[in-house]
Amino acid sequence: MIRISVIGTRAANAIEAEQAFEVGRLIAERGGVLICGGLSGVMEHAARGAKEVGGLTIGILPGYDPAQANRWIDIPISTGMTWARNVVVATSGQAVIAIGGGPGTLSEIAYAAIEGRPVIALGSWELDTDRLDSEIISASSPQEAVDRAFDRINI
Amino acid sequence: MIRISVIGTRAANAIEAEQAFEVGRLIAERGGVLICGGLSGVMEHAARGAKEVGGLTIGILPGYDPAQANRWIDIPISTGMTWARNVVVATSGQAVIAIGGGPGTLSEIAYAAIEGRPVIALGSWELDTDRLDSEIISASSPQEAVDRAFDRINI
Amino acid sequence: MIRISVIGTRAANAIEAEQAFEVGRLIAERGGVLICGGLSGVMEHAARGAKEVGGLTIGILPGYDPAQANRWIDIPISTGMTWARNVVVATSGQAVIAIGGGPGTLSEIAYAAIEGRPVIALGSWELDTDRLDSEIISASSPQEAVDRAFDRINI
Amino acid sequence: MIRISVIGTRAANAIEAEQAFEVGRLIAERGGVLICGGLSGVMEHAARGAKEVGGLTIGILPGYDPAQANRWIDIPISTGMTWARNVVVATSGQAVIAIGGGPGTLSEIAYAAIEGRPVIALGSWELDTDRLDSEIISASSPQEAVDRAFDRINI
Numbered sequence: 001m002i003r004i005s006v007i008g009t010r011a012a013n014a015i016e017a018e019q020a021f022e023v024g025r026l027i028a029e030r031g032g033v034l035i036c037g038g039l040s041g042v043m044e045h046a047a048r049g050a051k052e053v054g055g056l057t058i059g060i061l062p063g064y065d066p067a068q069a070n071r072w073i074d075i076p077i078s079t080g081m082t083w084a085r086n087v088v089v090a091t092s093g094q095a096v097i098a099i100g101g102g103p104g105t106l107s108e109i110a111y112a113a114i115e116g117r118p119v120i121a122l123g124s125w126e127l128d129t130d131r132l133d134s135e136i137i138s139a140s141s142p143q144e145a146v147d148r149a150f151d152r153i154n155i
Numbered sequence: 156m157i158r159i160s161v162i163g164t165r166a167a168n169a170i171e172a173e174q175a176f177e178v179g180r181l182i183a184e185r186g187g188v189l190i191c192g193g194l195s196g197v198m199e200h201a202a203r204g205a206k207e208v209g210g211l212t213i214g215i216l217p218g219y220d221p222a223q224a225n226r227w228i229d230i231p232i233s234t235g236m237t238w239a240r241n242v243v244v245a246t247s248g249q250a251v252i253a254i255g256g257g258p259g260t261l262s263e264i265a266y267a268a269i270e271g272r273p274v275i276a277l278g279s280w281e282l283d284t285d286r287l288d289s290e291i292i293s294a295s296s297p298q299e300a301v302d303r304a305f306d307r308i309n310i
Numbered sequence: 311m312i313r314i315s316v317i318g319t320r321a322a323n324a325i326e327a328e329q330a331f332e333v334g335r336l337i338a339e340r341g342g343v344l345i346c347g348g349l350s351g352v353m354e355h356a357a358r359g360a361k362e363v364g365g366l367t368i369g370i371l372p373g374y375d376p377a378q379a380n381r382w383i384d385i386p387i388s389t390g391m392t393w394a395r396n397v398v399v400a401t402s403g404q405a406v407i408a409i410g411g412g413p414g415t416l417s418e419i420a421y422a423a424i425e426g427r428p429v430i431a432l433g434s435w436e437l438d439t440d441r442l443d444s445e446i447i448s449a450s451s452p453q454e455a456v457d458r459a460f461d462r463i464n465i
Numbered sequence: 466m467i468r469i470s471v472i473g474t475r476a477a478n479a480i481e482a483e484q485a486f487e488v489g490r491l492i493a494e495r496g497g498v499l500i501c502g503g504l505s506g507v508m509e510h511a512a513r514g515a516k517e518v519g520g521l522t523i524g525i526l527p528g529y530d531p532a533q534a535n536r537w538i539d540i541p542i543s544t545g546m547t548w549a550r551n552v553v554v555a556t557s558g559q560a561v562i563a564i565g566g567g568p569g570t571l572s573e574i575a576y577a578a579i580e581g582r583p584v585i586a587l588g589s590w591e592l593d594t595d596r597l598d599s600e601i602i603s604a605s606s607p608q609e610a611v612d613r614a615f616d617r618i619n620i
Contacts, residue, residue: 001229033230058213058230064246064270064392074156075188075213077232078246078270081391082374083576084236084549088243091219091233103597107575111548113568115219115233131590132568219547236546237529238421239394258442262420268413269393286435287413311539343540368523368540374556374580384466385498385523387542388556388580391549398553401529401543425529425543 001056002032004149005093005117007108008042008101008124016100019122020045021052022142023097028055030150035060035093037085038069038076042099047072060089087111095149097139098124109136118152120145156211157187159304160248160272162263163197163256163279171255174277175200176207177297178252183210185305190215190248192240193224193231197254202227215244242266250304252294253279264291273307275300311366312342314459315403315427317418318352318411318434326410329432330355331362332452333407338365340460345370345403347395348379348386352409357382370399397421405459407449408434419446428462430455466521467497469614470558470582472573473507473566473589481565484587485510486517487607488562493520495615500525500558502550503534503541507564512537525554552576560614562604563589574601583617585610 004027008020024046027034034050036043038059047057051072059073062082069076079085086104090096090111095118098105105124112119113134120137122145129135137152139145159182163175179201182189189205191198193214202212206227214228217237224231234240241259245251245266250273253260260279267274268289275292277300284290292307294300314337318330334356337344344360346353348369357367361382369383372392379386389395396414400406400421405428408415415434422429423444430447432455439445447462449455469492473485489511492499499515501508503524512522516537524538527547534541544550551569555561555576560583563570570589577584578599585602587610594600602617604610 003230058232060232066249075158076247077190077213077215077243079234079243079394080246080270081236081239081242081394081549083579084389084391084394084546084552087236087549088232088234091235092231094221101596103575103578103599106592106597107572107579110568110572110575114548114572115235125593125596127571127592128590131566132571134568234549236394236549238424239391239397239544239546239549242394256441258420258423258444261437261442262417262424265413265417265420266393269417280438280441282416282437283435286411287416289413313540345542368542370542376559385468386557387500387523387525387553389544389553390556390580391546391552394546397546398542398544401545402541404531425545 002153003035003093004032005035005089005096006042006046006099007037007089007096007105008099009105010039010041012041012045012100016042016123017045019142020099021049023099023145024049025052026142026146028053030146033058035089037089038073040070044070044072060085060092083107091115091117093117094153095120097122097145097149100124118149120148157308158190158248159187160190160244160251161197161201161254162192162244162251162260163254164260165194165196167196167200167255171197171278172200174297175254176204178254178300179204180207181297181301183208185301188213190244192244193228195225199225199227215240215247246270246272248272249308250275252277252300252304255279275303312463313345313403314342315345315399315406316352316356316409317347317399317406317415318409319415320349320351322351322355322410326352326433327355329452330409331359333409333455334359335362336452336456338363340456343368345399347399348383350380354380354382370395370402401425401427403427404463405430407432407455407459410434428459430458467618468500468558469497470500470554470561471507471511471564472502472554472561472570473564474570475504475506477506477510477565481507481588482510484607485564486514488564488610489514490517491607491611493518495611498523500554502554503538505535509535509537525550525557556580556582558582559618560585562587562610562614565589585613
């Protein structure tokens with residue numbers, strides 16, 4: 001099964017919410033499993049998109065209680081590791097799509113870069129790629145983001 | 156989706172291997188998702204049992220490389236946290252079935268107890284339940300172990 | 311610097327509290343650094359004992375806030391990993407002294423065994439050492455526990 | 466005890482190495498405890514600087530083996546959590562000084578921002594502080610970096 005992580009903030013604005021929904025839907029339409037942090041905002045909208053078309057969604061939770069997951073998560077994974085769970089979200093996908101995002105998303109991009117997971121950014125962090133020692137792939141639409149993610153996984 | 160964690164050692168003997176296979180198969184037959192540590196031994200035999208009947212298997216890996224997972228794992232989750240990943244294995248299931256097992260399994264039983272996940276033991280650790288502040292349910296066969304796990308989840 | 315971890319429950323009874331104090335004091339008198347989980351109960355009494363004689367105390371906290379540490383902790387280490395921090399407590403000492411204890415202490419004994427840290431038990435878990443694949447050294451007094459810990463480190 | 470985390474890459478260049486040494490020395494001169502990741506590069510040079518003047522150094526290691534620590538570490542803390550240990554390094558200091566650095570350092574800056582630890586940058590990441598929702602304090606010398614760190618802690 002192809003696995004794609006979608007990362008982004010709980011405080012998603014309307015555009016990010018719509019993008020996340022579309023990204024989730026497109027991942028699921030192409031048969032990908034959606035991995036996310038399981039909470040609200042970008043995580044919830046992406047999971048909702050995936051479920052719209054019958055996809056499978058996994059939420060890597062900061063706590064232990066599966067009830068912490070948003071309602072679109074099929075399989076909550078309990079870590080209890082609060083922010084350290086970001087490394088699990090970032091590295092469990094074969095590619096990572098970042099939508100908007102704050103410092104939590106930044107930590108996930110950093111971890112994806114360290115472990116060689118391709119990062120596709122949709123209105124997210126712009127970073128010094130020399131320091132990152134890894135590229136960040138810019139996408140201008142959910143369709144492009146998901147296409148790029150699948151392209152990179154199939155290389 | 157019902158989620159059951161199966162825990163036990165990489166160094167499974169023939170009886171434990173057979174029990175793990177049966178437990179995995181029975182979990183999947185009843186529609187449960189199998190969660191395990193993703194490696195060899197009990198983890199692999201349980202996942203193989205689940206796949207025999209078309210179940211879904213999740214492997215919570217100690218490292219980052221999905222290739223670390225045994226071949227019966229559908230969705231490898233990369234933690235990179237080595238032994239600390241045991242807390243994720245132990246608490247992500249709604250019930251935990253322990254088959255045989257050494258100190259790693261012991262840490263998982265401890266974590267399940269802390270977080271209130273019912274533990275069903277099949278030839279595994281016998282512990283002072285006063286100190287554990289939680290019961291361990293003994294089972295004498297894979298069928299009984301899986302029955303007990305589903306019973307406890309449906310309470 | 312010699313480092314010894316002292317583990318045990320927050321719900322220490324009077325005897326355990328006194329033992330923890332003595333263990334902490336004796337570790338510090340012999341120049342050892344005390345490592346513990348930083349909270350109350352056995353952790354606090356041990357740290358108090360160490361500070362009584364001017365020792366150095368480190369508290370590996372489950373959360374991020376250093377104010378979570380008891381008042382006898384010199385250096386709080388913030389993990390934010392809740393129960394997963396137990397692996398840090400258990401393996402950062404060159405030996406581990408367990409006083410009483412419940413399931414959290416059990417997870418720490420398991421981790422110490424996995425990583426080959428000698429465990430000295432003072433009224434703590436009695437475990438099947440075949441399954442543990444490691445011995446647990448029984449001590450009947452704080453003095454004996456600390457002596458055994460130093461003996462093992464100096465081997 | 467004042468605790469300051471120094472973060473930066475293993476692949477330090479000559480300037481970064483010198484800066485790290487100075488930062489470590491100045492922290493220790495002012496009585497601060499140095500916390501770092503315990504390995505080579507910036508971590509080692511900072512620890513060496515602190516020991517030059519008799520400071521206390523703590524290394525939060527990615528693995529379990531205390532021998533992984535550089536020779537200037539007084540107290541190795543074993544996490545076994547590989548990259549997830551970055552959250553421990555970043556949040557255990559009351560302030561964080563970043564010297565140069567790659568993606569690992571980036572993850573630490575993100576975590577420091579999340580948990581409200583002031584970050585002082587010496588030739589390190591320049592980030593969109595709106596997204597970070599936190600400021601990064603620029604310093605142009607080791608002296609300024611350490612002054613700023615102590616200033617922020619004493620607020």
